[in-house]
Amino acid sequence: MRENGCPWSVWGSRYENDTTSFLLKTLNDSHTCHRVQKNRLANACWLSKRYTKALKSGGNFNFGDFIGKVRKDYILEPSRSQVNRAKNKAGEIIQGSLYAQYGKLRDYAEELKRSNPGSTMVIDTELGTNEEQIFRRIYICLNACKVGWLAGCRPIIRLDACHTKSQQKF
Numbered sequence: 479m480r481e482n483g484c485p486w487s488v489w490g491s492r493y494e495n496d497t498t499s500f501l502l503k504t505l506n507d508s509h510t511c512h513r514v515q516k517n518r519l520a521n522a523c524w525l526s527k528r529y530t531k532a533l534k535s536g537g538n539f540n541f542g543d544f545i546g547k548v549r550k551d552y553i554l555e556p557s558r559s560q561v562n563r564a565k566n567k568a569g570e571i572i573q574g575s576l577y578a579q580y581g582k583l584r585d586y587a588e589e590l591k592r593s594n595p596g597s598t599m600v601i602d603t604e605l606g607t608n609e610e611q612i613f614r615r616i617y618i619c620l621n622a623c624k625v626g627w628l629a630g631c632r633p634i635i636r637l638d639a640c641h642t643k644s645q646q647k648f
Contacts, residue, residue: 484511520554522563528552530568539565580613587616596621 489504525548532547533539539547544561548554556564573579587599598619603611 484509486511517554520552520556522560522567525556525560525564526567526571529564530571533565533568534572583613583616587618590618590620594621596624598624 485506486509487504487506488502490500490502493499493501528551529539529544529547541558541561544565545556545558548556548561583601587601590597590599598617600617602614602616604614606612
């Protein structure tokens with residue numbers, strides 16, 4: 479990138495059958511401007527594609543770390559909103575969309591019931607404005623936990639005596 483009025487320019491084209499090599503045709507290598515650190519092509523989509531692997535491998539960057547890494551790698555200055563959108567897009571690439579994940583809850587519950595017979599799963603939804611189901615909550619009680627808790631508990635609810643100080647007799 480260059481500022482307006484800077485004479486620097488480069489012109490090239492691809493070789494006919496080669497997709498990785500370029501033929502440099504014209505180069506004016508004299509710069510009169512400083513390097514521009516804002517690039518409109520380095521948007522959130524571009525950043526998310528570049529840093530998906532880093533985020534996937536456990537690099538949970540905060541804004542400052544992410545901006546610092548972009549600064550170091552590409553000498554660019556992304557905004558906080560660009561970084562936020564890039565992290566969200568990368569998360570969507572890694573984990574899939576939230577809508578798709580909620581769509582898998584019923585499959586997850588059925589798989590739990592199949593692999594843990596006697597377990598209890600309840601998915602609570604409500605109808606939205608377009609007659610679509612909206613997730614509210616899920617209750618899961620595995621049979622092994624239920625049996626273990628009941629086996630380890632002794633009955634504790636008893637009625638020993640009832641002492642009342644009133645004039646009414648029961």
